[in-house]
Amino acid sequence: MHQASLLAPVVLLATLAAQSPEPLRWLDLDGDTARQVTVRREAGKYLGHPTTVLLPDGKTILCVHPEGHGKGPIVLQRSSDGGRTWSGPLPVPENWATSLETPTIHRIVDRAAKARLVLFSGLHPIRSSISTDEGATWTPLAPIGDFGGIVAMASVVALANGTHAAFFHDDGRMFRPGGKRSQFTVYQTISADGGLTWQSPTVVWTGTDLDLCEPGVVRSPDGKRLAMLLRENSRKRGAHLCISTDEAVTWSTPRELPPVLCGDRHVGGYGPDGRLLLSFRDMSPTSPTRGDWVAWVGTFDDLDAGRDGQYRVRLARNWRGTDCAYPGVEVLPDGTFVATTYGHWEPGQSPFVRSVLLRLDELDALAQRPAPTFDRPSEAVVPVARAGKWAQRHEADIAKAKKGNHRIVFLGDSITEGWNGAGKEVWEDTWAPRQVLNAGVGGDRTQHVLWRLDNGLLEALAGNGNDVRAVVVMIGTNNSNGADHPASEIADGIVAVVQRLRRGLPTTKVLLLAVFPRGERPNAQRDKCATASRLAFATLAGDAMVQCRDLGPTFLGTDGTIAKDMMPDQLHLSPVAYRRWADAMLADLDAMAK
Numbered sequence: 001m002h003q004a005s006l007l008a009p010v011v012l013l014a015t016l017a018a019q020s021p022e023p024l025r026w027l028d029l030d031g032d033t034a035r036q037v038t039v040r041r042e043a044g045k046y047l048g049h050p051t052t053v054l055l056p057d058g059k060t061i062l063c064v065h066p067e068g069h070g071k072g073p074i075v076l077q078r079s080s081d082g083g084r085t086w087s088g089p090l091p092v093p094e095n096w097a098t099s100l101e102t103p104t105i106h107r108i109v110d111r112a113a114k115a116r117l118v119l120f121s122g123l124h125p126i127r128s129s130i131s132t133d134e135g136a137t138w139t140p141l142a143p144i145g146d147f148g149g150i151v152a153m154a155s156v157v158a159l160a161n162g163t164h165a166a167f168f169h170d171d172g173r174m175f176r177p178g179g180k181r182s183q184f185t186v187y188q189t190i191s192a193d194g195g196l197t198w199q200s201p202t203v204v205w206t207g208t209d210l211d212l213c214e215p216g217v218v219r220s221p222d223g224k225r226l227a228m229l230l231r232e233n234s235r236k237r238g239a240h241l242c243i244s245t246d247e248a249v250t251w252s253t254p255r256e257l258p259p260v261l262c263g264d265r266h267v268g269g270y271g272p273d274g275r276l277l278l279s280f281r282d283m284s285p286t287s288p289t290r291g292d293w294v295a296w297v298g299t300f301d302d303l304d305a306g307r308d309g310q311y312r313v314r315l316a317r318n319w320r321g322t323d324c325a326y327p328g329v330e331v332l333p334d335g336t337f338v339a340t341t342y343g344h345w346e347p348g349q350s351p352f353v354r355s356v357l358l359r360l361d362e363l364d365a366l367a368q369r370p371a372p373t374f375d376r377p378s379e380a381v382v383p384v385a386r387a388g389k390w391a392q393r394h395e396a397d398i399a400k401a402k403k404g405n406h407r408i409v410f411l412g413d414s415i416t417e418g419w420n421g422a423g424k425e426v427w428e429d430t431w432a433p434r435q436v437l438n439a440g441v442g443g444d445r446t447q448h449v450l451w452r453l454d455n456g457l458l459e460a461l462a463g464n465g466n467d468v469r470a471v472v473v474m475i476g477t478n479n480s481n482g483a484d485h486p487a488s489e490i491a492d493g494i495v496a497v498v499q500r501l502r503r504g505l506p507t508t509k510v511l512l513l514a515v516f517p518r519g520e521r522p523n524a525q526r527d528k529c530a531t532a533s534r535l536a537f538a539t540l541a542g543d544a545m546v547q548c549r550d551l552g553p554t555f556l557g558t559d560g561t562i563a564k565d566m567m568p569d570q571l572h573l574s575p576v577a578y579r580r581w582a583d584a585m586l587a588d589l590d591a592m593a594k
Contacts, residue, residue, distance in 0.1 A: 024260060024308040027363055028372035029356065030292075030317045039063055039077060039086045039340060041352035044387060046072075048342040049102040050353050051267075052328025053117065055134055058082075061330055062135050063340055064103045064119060065353055069323075073097040074121065078135065083330070083338035083355045093129060093140040096121075102151050102326060110194025111162040118156075118195040120166075124148025124174045130195065144198045148174035149187060154265070155217040156195075157226065157248070164191045165248045166198065167228070169213035175201075184211040184233065188248060204228070204251050205242065212240055212254060216266035220300045221274050227303055229266040229278070230254060238262035238284065243304060259284045260308050261296055269331040271360040276300055279315070279339045281325035288374035289314045291322040293341055297363060311363055314372075315356045319379045320344035321483040323351065335359050348384030348447060380485050380493030383451035390441065390448075397439050398456045404465020407435040407593050411449060411497070412474040415516060415572060416440025423578030430582045434593065437461075445478045446493025450500060458504040470592035471501055472585065474513040477571070480528050487528045490515075491535035498540055509592040511585065512540065514550035518571045522560050547592070551584045 029035060040047055050065035061079045063086070066072035074096040075089045101122035109115045117131040117138075125143040153166035165188050172182030187201035205212060211233035218227050226244040228251065239262050240254035262284035268277055275297055282294040293316045298309025318324035324343030331337055340355040385391070408431070410416050417440035419427045427438070439457065441448070461468050476494050479485045485493070498510050514533035517526050530552070537548040555566050555577055562570050566577045573581065 022310070025311050025367050026371060026374075027311050027313040027366050028374065029358065029366075030314050035356050035358060036316070037083060037086070037355040037357065039079075039353035039355055040065070040075065040089075042350075044350055046350055047075075047352050048323075049326040050328055050340050050342060051102075051104045051326070052330055052338070052340050053105045053107050054330040054332075054338075055107070056115075058333040060134075061338060061340075062105060062117070063328065063353070064105045065342065066099060066103060070102045071100045074099045074103045074119070076135070076138075082332045082336065083340070083357060086355075093138050095140045096129065096138075098141070104151070104153055106153065106156040106166075106195070108156065108164050108191070108195040109158070112194075114194055116195050120144075120152045122149050122152035122168065122174070124177060124179075126152040126168070128195070145189075145200065147176070147201055149201075150174060151214050151265075153189075154215050155228075157217050157219060159190075159247045160223075161247070162192075164195065165189070165217075166191065167204070167215040167217055168201075169215065171211070171213075183208045184213055186212055186215050186228075186230065205230075205254055210234065210237060210240070210254070214265050216268070216278075216280075218268050218276065218278075218300070218303075220304075221270065225300070225304065227300065229257070229261070229303075231264040231266075231283075232262075235283070235285075239264075239266070241303065241306075255306070257303075258306055258308050259286060260312050261303075262287070263294070263325075265326045267327050267329045269329045269337065271331065271337070272335040273360065274299065275310070275360055276303065277329065277337055277339075277360070279325070279327040279329050279341070281322060282314075283322060288376065289317075291324070292316065292318045293325040293327070293343055295339065297360065311367065313358075313363065314374065315339060315358075316343060316345055316354065317376070318343040318345070319347045319349075319382075320351070321485070323483075335361075344379075347379045347382040348386070378485060378489035378492055380446045380479055380489045381450070381496040382447055383454050384445075384447040385451050385455070386443070386448055390443070393441055394452055394455070394457070397437075397441075397452070398460045400437060401439075401457060401460035401466065402463060404463065405435055406437040406461070406466045407469050408589060409437045409439055409461060409468055409471045411471055411501075412440040413444040413478055414440065414442030415477070416472075416474060417442050418573055419578065422573060422575050423581075425575060426578045426582050430586065434589070443478060444475065446475055446490070446497055449475055449497050450493075453497070453500050453504065458500070462505055468505055468508050469594070470509045470511055470589055471505070472511045472513065472589070473497060473501070474515065476515045476532055477518060477529055480515070480525050480532070487531035488535060490528070490532035491539065494532065494536040495539050498536075498546060502543065502545060508545070510546045511588055511592060512536065512546055512548045513585070514548075514552055516573075517552045517556060517562060518567075520562055520570045547588060549585065549588065551581065554580050554584050 099121040119129040127141040149168040149170040152168040185206040186204040189201040212230040214231040216229045228242040230240045242251040263280035266280040295313040297311035302309045327341035479490045515529035
């Protein structure tokens, strides 16, 4: 939190407090491109986790972010017009490239009114870099002590005695050298000299029942209370809140916040009328905007009392799981909020850094309109192209399809493409005589297959030179990686592929295969793929032109394991496995291709 943002005028605060609370109103700014400013974007490069600071002129904003997911070279950019345009990367010390964690930036004014910008980079040891000329030049990163932590410093606040408190967390691994993962602990450290040196950290909270982390601290408008919002990393509970009434000397026991504030990395600022805006990643399991970048608007008293507040605003739709929204929030003198964060703002594209500009009176006007509906088609059903040699492979497949004389088509990812590799002998023996076209492309997800179908492949297959009687579809395993897609979204993508084939080739039958099992032993990813397949099968059960088959048991041992002679990496098939695959579906395909 930046203190300059949090001590804004509170002209209407008493009036707001006296009003009876009304039900929370949902708003949606996604798609309002006039508010969006691209801070930095580079094709194919992961850009994420920015923080910002507003300088005293009320219009210059600095933004720092890593080139990578958390760790990576730190980039510094400047906006001289209140976030409406941004410079490219600026010169920085050479060792900023050695950052191992999300950088944060804060402006700290000491007791002698000397201002410094302090940039922090975490893990062990926490390091800082200092500028005394408002960001024009910087010292190299140097340790602030023999301690480490994660997201350091998530918040820095000025205390009444002229010192500053900074807050971070650790999970046992980084606080001391050689640490091992244990219980989450939230720390604070004090600087009495404007950020030049920092005291040994003290514990704000620690426990085994919750994984509280990434503290975001905001001061009440009357200056008497500090509120610390905390992410709950295990996802067993929602975000939590602690209160201090004695300038961070002691903190209350954490209590859970309402679901509307369930999220990660809360950062905020006050509008001219005293209302508080908090920006964060939405992680509420029941929210229609889960995984998106959102804001909450209410009062500090709403926060303290556990009320829902006034507004819940989607700032931007995130298209890849929950990977977005480590935000910076600055408030310009005219009341404009400049909220800045990263996310997958376009389907299938690398994440980039974006700002959204808004005013609270604009939200008030928007609230007079009909309530939004949050239609959330997943990335899995939106056709997306890939870059690089993939485009060449796509054009090659179209060329093969246009040559004609195809009765059966295999469509999928690297497992299907593998008929050209480990499965080549089986292909020549079994499939080549049956006039089969292999259109599997390694790395593809459902959205990539959809794009290929829509951009030439389906048209070529439907051409006069072909008589496609059957298409074998096995796709979705790449969608299951990490938290990118839950099983329901993978199922939607699989169904979308089949339905697109059915529309483009209405007399062609589809043999839909369950996503093959992966991993040596039963595991969560294997379960996700299996669930996605079952959901897709159920959706397509009424289509007589679609046959659904689960061939997974073909590759499993009696104990559910996958042997390396079947799948050397527990994902891709061996020659023996390709033979089993062919034998398992040969009768179905011969019947379908008659």
